Amino acid sequence: MAPGLATQRDLALESARARIARLSALPLLDPRLPQVLAQRDVDIQYRQLRELLRVDPALAVRVLKVANSAFFGSRSITSIDRALAVLGAVAVAGIAMAARFDGSIAPACTESGRLQHLRRHSLMTAVAAKRIVARTEGVWDGEGAFVLGLLHDLGWLVHVQIERERRLRPPEAVTSTPTAELAEHALLSAALFAHWQLPAQFIDAARDHHAVPEAGPASVGSALLAVAEQCALHGGDAFGTDVRPPDSQLPLAMFEITEADLPQLGAQCAAEAALLDGLVN
Numbered sequence: 001m002a003p004g005l006a007t008q009r010d011l012a013l014e015s016a017r018a019r020i021a022r023l024s025a026l027p028l029l030d031p032r033l034p035q036v037l038a039q040r041d042v043d044i045q046y047r048q049l050r051e052l053l054r055v056d057p058a059l060a061v062r063v064l065k066v067a068n069s070a071f072f073g074s075r076s077i078t079s080i081d082r083a084l085a086v087l088g089a090v091a092v093a094g095i096a097m098a099a100r101f102d103g104s105i106a107p108a109c110t111e112s113g114r115l116q117h118l119r120r121h122s123l124m125t126a127v128a129a130k131r132i133v134a135r136t137e138g139v140w141d142g143e144g145a146f147v148l149g150l151l152h153d154l155g156w157l158v159h160v161q162i163e164r165e166r167r168l169r170p171p172e173a174v175t176s177t178p179t180a181e182l183a184e185h186a187l188l189s190a191a192l193f194a195h196w197q198l199p200a201q202f203i204d205a206a207r208d209h210h211a212v213p214e215a216g217p218a219s220v221g222s223a224l225l226a227v228a229e230q231c232a233l234h235g236g237d238a239f240g241t242d243v244r245p246p247d248s249q250l251p252l253a254m255f256e257i258t259e260a261d262l263p264q265l266g267a268q269c270a271a272e273a274a275l276l277d278g279l280v281n
Contacts, residue, residue: 016191121239155188234266
């Protein structure tokens with residue numbers, strides 16, 4: 001990437017991140033869960049999750065239900081400590097996030113219908129991403145892929161909050177909106193990840209997942225999301241179909257997938273996402 005273009009992208013990301021930092025509230029999940037993902041020390045991750053689930057028995061039960069489901073191999077897991085030992089902190093945090101995703105959507109919100117579709121889209125993309133990386137060992141961590149797929153489009157919720165606060169400001173306080181504030185949801189998702197201090201590969205993947213240049217995807221993560229979203233599309237997901245490229249333009253070969261594989265993968269991820277949705281609700 002040319003230095004000038006890279007600088008422009010960094011400035012756009014920083015501008016969007018600053019806009020997020022000025023919001024009065026972020027109606028996105030439990031704020032402690034991103035802190036767990038941002039934590040580099042695994043021992044601290046485990047301790048934070050134990051404390052979170054210890055004081056929230058209902059969430060702990062939902063985590064154990066998913067951990068014992070076919071989605072994670074139908075293991076016999078009877079405690080949070082066992083779930084952490086067998087699945088790892090990232091997987092357990094991902095399960096908790098899936099269980100908390102509905103809390104990020106206000107029932108009275110005028111966008112609630114669309115955002116319910118976002119929930120389904122996010123679950124389907126998460127399941128598809130986990131299944132895709134299982135086909136190509138070493139490309140991306142499976143549980144990290146699940147979390148990436150679950151969170152990749154939270155920029156839509158950030159946009160809803162930005163618009164809500166813009167409408168609440170007095171007319172004299174509303175000025176011309178900078179380009180970065182009108183950025184598409186992918187940039188807002190990346191900016192939210194940066195605000196949460198998530199790993200750089202998460203930020204890059206979210207920012208670039210709708211860009212499939214002829215020279216190839218910007219990162220493995222962005223390619224993974226593009227293909228996972230297409231699997232969701234083939235599984236009946238209709239969210240964001242206006243920004244999906246045709247199958248032939250996707251980096252399928254990177255994950256040892258052909259266009260003929262997509263309908264079957266789509267059906268599988270739709271069934272698994274429905275199972276997961278039922279377990280975490």
